[in-house]
Amino acid sequence: MGFVKDLMAGAATFGLLVGFAASVSAAEKWDMPMAYSASNFHSATGAEFAKCVTTGTGGAIEVVTHPGGSLFKGADIKRAIQTGQVAIGERLLSGHQNENTLFGFDSVPFLATSFDDSAKLWKAAKPTLTKILDEQNLVLLYAVPWPPQGLYFKKEVNSVADMKGIKFRSYNTATARLAELAEMLPVTIEAAEISQAFATGVAESMISSGSTGYDRKVWESLTHFYEVDAWLPRNYVMVNKDTWNDTSNANQSVIQGCAGLAEYAGNYRAIEYTQFTLNGLKAGGMTVGPAGDKLVADLKKIGETMTSEWLTKTGAEGKAIVDAFKAMQ
Numbered sequence: 001m002g003f004v005k006d007l008m009a010g011a012a013t014f015g016l017l018v019g020f021a022a023s024v025s026a027a028e029k030w031d032m033p034m035a036y037s038a039s040n041f042h043s044a045t046g047a048e049f050a051k052c053v054t055t056g057t058g059g060a061i062e063v064v065t066h067p068g069g070s071l072f073k074g075a076d077i078k079r080a081i082q083t084g085q086v087a088i089g090e091r092l093l094s095g096h097q098n099e100n101t102l103f104g105f106d107s108v109p110f111l112a113t114s115f116d117d118s119a120k121l122w123k124a125a126k127p128t129l130t131k132i133l134d135e136q137n138l139v140l141l142y143a144v145p146w147p148p149q150g151l152y153f154k155k156e157v158n159s160v161a162d163m164k165g166i167k168f169r170s171y172n173t174a175t176a177r178l179a180e181l182a183e184m185l186p187v188t189i190e191a192a193e194i195s196q197a198f199a200t201g202v203a204e205s206m207i208s209s210g211s212t213g214y215d216r217k218v219w220e221s222l223t224h225f226y227e228v229d230a231w232l233p234r235n236y237v238m239v240n241k242d243t244w245n246d247t248s249n250a251n252q253s254v255i256q257g258c259a260g261l262a263e264y265a266g267n268y269r270a271i272e273y274t275q276f277t278l279n280g281l282k283a284g285g286m287t288v289g290p291a292g293d294k295l296v297a298d299l300k301k302i303g304e305t306m307t308s309e310w311l312t313k314t315g316a317e318g319k320a321i322v323d324a325f326k327a328m329q
């Protein structure tokens with residue numbers, strides 16, 4: 001009897017071990033490259049999203065974030081996901097506007113200048129973006145805006161004429177075009193590298209959020225931040241489509257639930273971070289405030305040129321996004 005009991009207990013233990021081993025080998029690790037600093041609210045949102053997926057799938061999918069461009073630089077993240085080098089990642093899609101002008105819908109100057117309008121514009125554009133990404137072997141999960149974009153300089157600037165000849169750091173086609181139209185000299189630099197670029201004089205100004213200036217301590221090199229509220233570009237989290245199709249329906253649902261939560265929480269964090277980071281720039285010694293009337297009027301003219309260029313390039317699809325957005329006003 002004792003022998004049989006031992007045998008059964010042994011079998012049970014064996015079964016447990018086999019079961020355990022099976023579930024361990026089924027667990028997948030999804031590396032998630034992100035381009036911005038670990039302390040940034042996008043990265044914080046990504047880290048919470050990763051935890052949500054890992055917990056929600058009972059550990060079957062472990063998402064591991066790599067902020068600060070440590071695994072792939074911003075410009076390389078989309079391709080890395082498309083080709084399956086990584087399962088998931090976050091990217092500023094307007095950075096790929098040269099590949100498809102529609103990716104720049106969120107960087108059309110003065111179209112959506114508040115968080116509320118940014119949410120509406122996103123609602124208007126999401127079906128188109130989802131389709132474009134699907135054709136590129138990508139599944140769109142969620143998108144979170146950056147705070148409104150303003151101008152950073154090393155001197156007082158009151159008009160576009162004051163910007164002439166300045167070396168201007170750009171992060172996408174729209175920002176490079178803005179530089180050209182203002183007769184500045186655009187140079188493309190990843191957010192992760194701007195502190196060094198400003199310190200060495202490779203760049204001396206940029207358009208960005210208070211958030212990125214704060215994350216990168218730009219007060220060490222720059223002196224002025226002008227609130228312009230030109231647009232609110234977005235970061236997007238995407239999954240490789242083959243990986244997605246190999247994921248069980250139950251786990252897909254968990255991931256989508258976590259993505260919805262991340263989009264909501266990320267948007268909230270962006271709003272909170274806006275004033276916090278503007279205060280941080282001030283505390284660092286910068287002059288922070290609204291752009292003057294002349295500068296705003298000059299920038300609006302440039303904005304009109306950029307808007308009509310964007311609409312010409314995107315044709316009916318671009319117009320449909322803008323019309324859908326305007327219908328929500």
Ligand code: PCA
Nearest residue numbers: 146171191208209212233
């Ligand atoms: N920060 C990012 C994109 C927009 C923003 O606010 C950057 O400057 O690269």
